[in-house]
Amino acid sequence: MEALHLAQLDTVIHRLNPLTKLFIMLLYWITALFTFNIPVLLVMIFLALILYPISHIPLRILRVILTIMAAIFVIFVVINGFMFYGGKTPLFFLYKWPFTLEGMIFGFAVCLKILSVVMMIPLLTSTTTLPKLMAGLAAIKLPYKFIFTFGVAMRLVPLVTSTYFDIMASQRLRGHDINEMNYFKRLIKGYVPLFIPLVLTLLRRTADMDVAIESRGFGAPVKRTYLEEIRPRLADFVALGISMAVFSGIFYYLFINHLSQMGSIIAF
């Protein structure tokens, strides 16, 4: 919900062409997915963090993301600590299985990768209105059905959230309060009374939406027009230039400087 409000702000990042932002985000994602180098990943996270205040996105959004992902991160580190193939430095043993330093570092690197990828999403979605983003995707000649599906998915996020909170409220009124349950109880019986009505309600709404969009000419055999104009400006070229320079530097560091080999986890 907040992203819809934030997308209306006017900052340097907001004013950039959606395609510029999309390109920078893809460049960032490719780099993040390409390397396990922890210092590089930390630098990339730092760079993304700088963009948050510039685009007036409150950092508490990250707190929400981190809260949701904390459990996944712990699981990654633990599983890799025990299961990493080639781990040589055991830190401790659980029965016969060693928890290795290399595995732990690898798990940590995976977490940083995921975090850096996830951190870029609000920077695009909270600084670009959906019509602009859709017009941007149309400008690069993506099929309209794909663009529309993407748009609907984005629009469904606030709908799903508000429906989920309504359902949670109505179940709390019948004494089913997941906030009062411990982690395991939540997993076993906490979410069923929330997710079944959520799925059924959303199925019903999407069926309604199907009728609504078709009755407004979706799929008509004519070329679609867009209200938003997507044109590159000087700021876009500057932003692209800066990002190309930064990411070239990162790749230079990874390839040429030989501090670590590509794909290696031992970055120190």
Place this chain on the structure above:
Amino acid sequence: MYVHVPDLARLGKSLNINGDHPLSLDVPKAAVQIKTWLGQEKSTFEKGFSEPTTYPQTPSNSESKKDVAVEVKNLTYTYPGTSSPAISNMTFCIPKGQFVGIIGQNGGGKTTIMKCLVGLLKPSNGEIFLDNKPLSGQKVGEIATQIGLILQNPDTQLFCMSVEEEIRFGLENLKLEQSEIEKRTEESLKITGLSNYRTLYPFKLSLGDRRKVAVASIVAMRPQVLIFDEPLTGQDYKGRYELVNLAAELQQAGHTVIMISHDMELVAKYTERTLVVGRGELLLDAPTRDVFDHVSLLRETYIDPPEIIRLAQELRVCGLPSGLLSIEHVTEEINNLKISAFAGERS
């Protein structure tokens, strides 16, 4: 078959004014027709309708403490991320066993009050007492045994494979004995008339029946106070009356019932007292028979009194008493006027 016949058409038929020219469905025109029929076209009865100039507040403050079901003192709530409060400084109390209506425009703060009452929202300021005990510090589940809220959309709570299971869900959460759960489930099914549907999948039922399932699952928890949040939205004529009749029966059985509604006809017919909420404030708190006289205030909150009440107000110049809310009462009083007019002619 359940078909809604406009009140004025029903009135025209029951008065049998003139078979060739049925009563107009437009209130001023209908009033002229009735005045002509009564032979009082130019009457200016001294107690004709005039809007009250004072707005009564909290008439039930005089209730003794033990008879109060809900007491709200200076309630203020501001949603996070907003600067102005959704409701501010509201004070009212609702005696036990009363049927109270809450009316007002959308976004006026009605649902926010209800969510504060059931503990879903923590008041920014002020206090709420249920049965003279402060609400603060109690969990939503605990509050649910004292005050039950039936939300607008029943689909947000249905997830079980049968109606019976759905009703039992809340009772199991209260950790009641199996025998008690069975007993209360039976009782709830009976009250709501769902006994024949007990094994059916709730989503197979009509919207009206799904609402009844929601009511049944709340009633089973035996709260003293029941709140219906716009229960009539999307309901057909039959469904509306069945649900409000059910609410009235629950009130007869001793529950305190609060109904938020945009259906003025039903508010007028069923509730004893009405709270008018607008701009986040309590604008009026008065017996329902007096509320609809505050025409200007109601218009501020985009509420129109029901046609039959507007007609009764127009006819007060002919001697119709104030406080008439139902078609039956209006018909009776007009007939009385006709009889006295006829008796006057003869003498």
